[in-house]
Amino acid sequence: MKQSEFDRELKGITKAEAKNRRWKSVDVFCYWSIGPLFFVFVPTARIKERSFNSTLRFKWFDLDRALWEILDMRENEKAPFSLHANGAFVLHGREILASTTHDVEWMPGRLEQEVTHATDEAARRAQELAGLIDGLDSYLAFLQADTAAVLQRHPQAKVDVWRETLLAAWLRHDMRTVEGIARERIAANDRGGFGANDMSFYENALHLCMQGRASVERL
Incomplete structure (x- = not known):
């Protein structure tokens, strides 16, 4: 299988996983909010390197709005919600979870298994963090x-x-x-x-x- 075909498979699996969790997705970006916090999960998989990677980042959602006001880009508020996840003029957010699996044997079903495990961990970490942060002060802290x-x-x-x-x-x-x-x-x-x-x-x-x-x- 070519990497481009593998990427399409990853995109399809990620989209289905996001739908099951009531998250939204664009390309391989999964995104969701818990209260004022905005989370973005991104998986990547490489055939030749036999590796699977995933990252979870988060930010205080309204900081993007403040950024747009300062940069005179208020029209971005009318853009699709996915802009907060993969737009050029948004906060990238802070990485709170990252994992890499090496020497992966890409047998049938293995990619779906890796995505499911990684999204399980991302959902758990996001919920944990949402319980710790109850305002801008605790977010900045x-x-x-x-x-x-x-x-x-x-x-x-x-x-x-x-x-x-x-x-x-x-x-x-x-x-x-x-x-x-x-x-x-x-x-x-x-x-x-x-x-x-x-x-x-x-x-x-x-x-x-x-x-x-x-x-x-x-x-």
């Missing part, structure tokens, strides 16, 4: 603790919580915090992973803060 753990294991890893913290402040209309983070990250030459209107993510956030301040001063 989780990310901060996870970031510290990642950096302890891999000191050179490029992971931080600045963007999520700014977006959370935006949702709370805490413009002082938004402006402070934006200025600090701009000074550190951090573009924030997104750009629009010929400005970085943090430059857009600061620009809107300055516009809002100017409007208040004119009143």
Whole structure:
């Protein structure tokens, strides 16, 4: 079997598994919400490498809306719901589960078995996390603790919580915090992973803060 045919089989199995769990899917992306949390599960399988991989990521759903407001992309709110899972201008989310199976014998039924096992684990982990996070504060606290753990294991890893913290402040209309983070990250030459209107993510956030301040001063 060619890899392209194997990919089509994986897509079909993943779609059926998502339907059984009342999740939604696009391509091999499975996505669902539990309260304010949004989860994305993605499996991959390779014939020649004889491997099966899967990842589960999550984010606070409304942070995408805040991102679109800052980037002047509010029209994305009218886009298909799947945009939150695989769109270009959405938060990628934090990885909370990853697994790899090596030396897989791709016998009939094995791919379906791997997908079922991986989605079982993803569903369990998502439900567990949803029970731990009950608001933006606990969400950010989780990310901060996870970031510290990642950096302890891999000191050179490029992971931080600045963007999520700014977006959370935006949702709370805490413009002082938004402006402070934006200025600090701009000074550190951090573009924030997104750009629009010929400005970085943090430059857009600061620009809107300055516009809002100017409007208040004119009143």
